[in-house]
Amino acid sequence: MAQVIINRLKKTFPPPTKDGDPVVAIGDISLEVEGNVFVSIVGPSGCGKSTLLNILSGVETPTSGTVSVTEGGRAAHLGYVFQDARLLPWRTVMDNMLYVRDDGDAGETKATRYLDMVGLSHTHDMFPGQLSGGMQQRVGIARAFSVEPDLLLMDEPFSHLDAITARSLRDHLQELWSATRKTVLFVTHDVVEAVQLSDRIIVLAPGGRIFDDISIDLPHPRRATDPKVATLQAEILGRFEEMHPAPATA
Amino acid sequence: MTAAPVALPEAPAPQGGLRRWLSSPIGAQVTAAVVFIGAWQLLTVIAPRVPGPADVANFLFVEITGGSHGGIVRGQFFEHFAVTLQRFLLGLFFGFVSGLLVGILIGSSTLARALLNDTVLVLLTMPAFVWAFLTTMWFGITWQAPVLTVAFSAFPFVAINVAQGVRAIAPELRNMSTAFEVGRWKQFRHLTVPAVAGYIFAGLRFAIIIGWNGILLSEWFSGQAGVGFRTRYWFDANRYRGFVGWVIVFIVFIVLVDRVLLNRLQARAFRWRDQKEVDFIEIQEEQVGL
Ligand SMILES: Nc1ncnc2c1ncn2[C@@H]1O[C@H](COP(=O)(O)OP(=O)(O)OP(=O)(O)O)[C@@H](O)[C@H]1O
Ligand SMILES: [Mg+2]
Numbered sequence: 001m002a003q004v005i006i007n008r009l010k011k012t013f014p015p016p017t018k019d020g021d022p023v024v025a026i027g028d029i030s031l032e033v034e035g036n037v038f039v040s041i042v043g044p045s046g047c048g049k050s051t052l053l054n055i056l057s058g059v060e061t062p063t064s065g066t067v068s069v070t071e072g073g074r075a076a077h078l079g080y081v082f083q084d085a086r087l088l089p090w091r092t093v094m095d096n097m098l099y100v101r102d103d104g105d106a107g108e109t110k111a112t113r114y115l116d117m118v119g120l121s122h123t124h125d126m127f128p129g130q131l132s133g134g135m136q137q138r139v140g141i142a143r144a145f146s147v148e149p150d151l152l153l154m155d156e157p158f159s160h161l162d163a164i165t166a167r168s169l170r171d172h173l174q175e176l177w178s179a180t181r182k183t184v185l186f187v188t189h190d191v192v193e194a195v196q197l198s199d200r201i202i203v204l205a206p207g208g209r210i211f212d213d214i215s216i217d218l219p220h221p222r223r224a225t226d227p228k229v230a231t232l233q234a235e236i237l238g239r240f241e242e243m244h245p246a247p248a249t250a
Numbered sequence: 251m252t253a254a255p256v257a258l259p260e261a262p263a264p265q266g267g268l269r270r271w272l273s274s275p276i277g278a279q280v281t282a283a284v285v286f287i288g289a290w291q292l293l294t295v296i297a298p299r300v301p302g303p304a305d306v307a308n309f310l311f312v313e314i315t316g317g318s319h320g321g322i323v324r325g326q327f328f329e330h331f332a333v334t335l336q337r338f339l340l341g342l343f344f345g346f347v348s349g350l351l352v353g354i355l356i357g358s359s360t361l362a363r364a365l366l367n368d369t370v371l372v373l374l375t376m377p378a379f380v381w382a383f384l385t386t387m388w389f390g391i392t393w394q395a396p397v398l399t400v401a402f403s404a405f406p407f408v409a410i411n412v413a414q415g416v417r418a419i420a421p422e423l424r425n426m427s428t429a430f431e432v433g434r435w436k437q438f439r440h441l442t443v444p445a446v447a448g449y450i451f452a453g454l455r456f457a458i459i460i461g462w463n464g465i466l467l468s469e470w471f472s473g474q475a476g477v478g479f480r481t482r483y484w485f486d487a488n489r490y491r492g493f494v495g496w497v498i499v500f501i502v503f504i505v506l507v508d509r510v511l512l513n514r515l516q517a518r519a520f521r522w523r524d525q526k527e528v529d530f531i532e533i534q535e536e537q538v539g540l
Contacts, residue, residue: 100430
């Protein structure tokens with residue numbers, strides 16, 4: 001169970017054209033997440049969700065402000081599921097799983113277990129190009145879980161998938177999460193998905209600011225068809241709509 | 251009264267045998283070789299000073315086996331060939347490894363690119379004979395001259411290609427590796443090298459061809475042994491069949507290396523991308539009996 005502290009974080013990218021303005025990806029975000037919680041980050045496209053995860057994972061550096069991701073005083077161990085699978089096309093599924101681990105045979109046992117969990121144990125020796133997009137995404141999910149991270153970052157992991165595959169993977173994810181109970185930051189722009197999965201929903205507004213911070217107190221695992229879940233979904237969708245009349249002040 | 255049989259929509263089986271063989275990869279190669287030898291023979295009729303295929307074959311037989319000694323005394327062939335091969339491999343090794351390292355540097359750091367890119371481009375435009383002359387001036391008639399000629403002529407081709415490949419690596423995969431804290435060496439082995447493999451092969455292929463030309467030149471000018479030296483030896487002795495014979499050895503070697511060794515390595519490296527292609531090459535190799 002990791003501790004994430006984000007303090008007055010800002011991130012701007014250089015202007016895309018010569019005399020344009022710099023792009024503000026994250027305006028000003030302060031946030032704390034601690035313990036075995038499943039936190040969703042919701043918001044319209046371009047409001048800095050991926051950028052936030054990239055900063056947390058050390059892929060991007062903040063323009064100003066600080067982030068710290070720790071686990072009992074040391075730097076936390078991360079897993080990351082990207083919007084696309086991001087597998088090495090020239091390595092087999094198993095070698096892709098082992099690529100992110102440092103232990104030889106022990107790693108293979110673990111990797112096998114997590115591949116099993118996403119129903120892909122038969123693909124060990126296949127190359128990513130031989131798998132469907134959904135299968136590749138599942139390998140990406142198994143890979144992130146297999147490093148047994150303190151903090152799991154997930155960036156719209158199901159957005160490229162068809163509704164049926166996405167639904168079954170959501171159920172999988174809930175199972176995996178109940179079994180392992182790590183801290184999860186889950187980016188999505190699907191409010192319905194967020195309500196089904198999370199204990200807490202952070203709503204971002206365009207310009208990279210926190211618009212709302214909602215707690216959800218329902219037991220896990222939740223079924224998408226559960227009336228309580230459905231009611232909450234409707235209510236939060238309503239709140240979400242309030243955001244749009246407000247002009248984007250990016 | 252024999253009605254012409256209605257052509258069935260079948261494969262054109264009857265005339266198939268010869269034709270199919272001719273259009274198969276091996277058939278085409280054999281045909282090309284036969285045509286080439288025929289044209290060569292014809293050339294000797296027009297220009298009598300040109301040694302014919304039979305002459306040259308005879309020469310090579312003697313050069314390889316020692317000829318009239320009936321194979322008891324070995325010819326000069328293997329000695330000279332081995333000397334050249336050693337120098338070539340050594341030079342290629344230095345040229346390739348340094349090209350790889352410099353290429354990765356140029357491809358991954360803007361500073362290295364600013365410092366080294368132009369130098370490598372200048373080297374790229376240097377013809378091999380310049381290196382052959384320069385190294386002979388520096389080292390005299392020694393083994394270093396041909397080795398360095400190969401290394402210098404191979405180096406820029408590898409470096410330029412590799413640099414291009416490194417710059418083409420998908421940043422998403424790099425970011426993935428960073429996020430999962432994959433070590434540098436592991437990234438180099440499993441991300442950089444395979445991503446750049448195609449460019450490495452292109453560079454290696456050029457390096458081999460350019461380097462092999464370079465060594466012939468270098469040995470021609472400064473050798474006391476080797477393929478280039480032996481070619482010149484026969485040339486100076488006015489024995490043109492010796493000259494042509496060695497030129498053929500030179501060409502056959504490079505073609506074999508390119509066709510067999512490089513294609514094989516390439517097929518292995520790109521197993522992930524196209525399984526069918528590998529199968530095809532393997533079948534071809536089985537047919538040739540390699
Ligand atoms: N590497 C980059 N260089 C320049 N601009 C960038 C870069 N990465 C992101 N941006 C800009 O920052 C803003 C936020 O991008 P980000 O990818 O974080 O959005 P997002 O919330 O993840 O959107 P989506 O839901 O579409 O994935 C966008 O305007 C984008 O153009
Ligand atoms: Mg995104």
